[in-house]
Amino acid sequence: MGILEGKKILVAGVLTEASIAFATARIAQEQGATVVLSNFGRALSLCQRIAKRLPQEAPVVELDVTNTEHLSTLADRLREHVDGLDGVVHSIGFAPQEAMGEGFPEVAWEHAATAFQVSSWSLASLTQACRPLFGDTASVVGLTFDATVAWPVYGWMGAAKAALESTSRYLARELGPEGVRVNLVAAGPLRTMAMKSIPGSAQFEEAWETRAPLGWSVTDTEPSGKAVCALLSDWFPATTGEIVHVDGGFHAVGV
Numbered sequence: 001m002g003i004l005e006g007k008k009i010l011v012a013g014v015l016t017e018a019s020i021a022f023a024t025a026r027i028a029q030e031q032g033a034t035v036v037l038s039n040f041g042r043a044l045s046l047c048q049r050i051a052k053r054l055p056q057e058a059p060v061v062e063l064d065v066t067n068t069e070h071l072s073t074l075a076d077r078l079r080e081h082v083d084g085l086d087g088v089v090h091s092i093g094f095a096p097q098e099a100m101g102e103g104f105p106e107v108a109w110e111h112a113a114t115a116f117q118v119s120s121w122s123l124a125s126l127t128q129a130c131r132p133l134f135g136d137t138a139s140v141v142g143l144t145f146d147a148t149v150a151w152p153v154y155g156w157m158g159a160a161k162a163a164l165e166s167t168s169r170y171l172a173r174e175l176g177p178e179g180v181r182v183n184l185v186a187a188g189p190l191r192t193m194a195m196k197s198i199p200g201s202a203q204f205e206e207a208w209e210t211r212a213p214l215g216w217s218v219t220d221t222e223p224s225g226k227a228v229c230a231l232l233s234d235w236f237p238a239t240t241g242e243i244v245h246v247d248g249g250f251h252a253v254g255v
Helices: 020-030 044-053 068-078 109-133 156-180 202-211 221-232
Strands: 008-012 034-039 058-061 085-090 134-143 180-187 243-248
Touching: 008 020, 020 034, 020 068, 020 085, 020 221, 034 044, 044 202, 058 068, 058 221, 058 243, 068 221, 109 134, 109 156, 109 180, 109 243, 134 221, 156 180, 221 243
Parallel strands: 008 034, 008 085, 034 058, 085 134, 134 180, 180 243
Antiparallel strands: none
């Protein structure tokens, strides 16, 4: 029996097979979970195609986290596929190109605001939208890229990730009495659509090649997906507000 046997999980933001979200959805199914996926706009059809490549084809709901109607109707639309939720995976992030790269203090608020709304605030809004479906316990897991330091070329996405990490702690504090755990997985660099959109992201790959004690593969999403599934399971019943690093140990060493 798998560690997610009988659990119902929403994985928000699945786009390609190279994503942590897809690896999470696949592993979750292999571990016994019923999975629902989400995306929106042009990415919705991609998500629907990807859903067919899972061990069992998963239903897909449309969700744009900047659309208040999508959020307000999400619980009802999810009820068409599941009678409740035991877990939510927040694999959602976006910053306009204008908000990344160098020139951090020159970026207009409108571009930074988009990064914060989609990449940070949405963890709270998605959790709130799913709250009516939670039972006595639930697990919310988001994805971050270690925001304790400033990275080259990451720009306002780095600041948005710092806000995401803070958001997860505030959610953990407020929702803990309801049995809701909120944690993040900080993965190393992976050749996902998100990483490819960052100008100069090859710098991250080069750094990990030389400094990660356990080594690191930029194409292997399995370790991160397993970590997310572990946090979704009942094996971390007293862990919340935590950031689990899945980066080959890079965060723990100096030069």
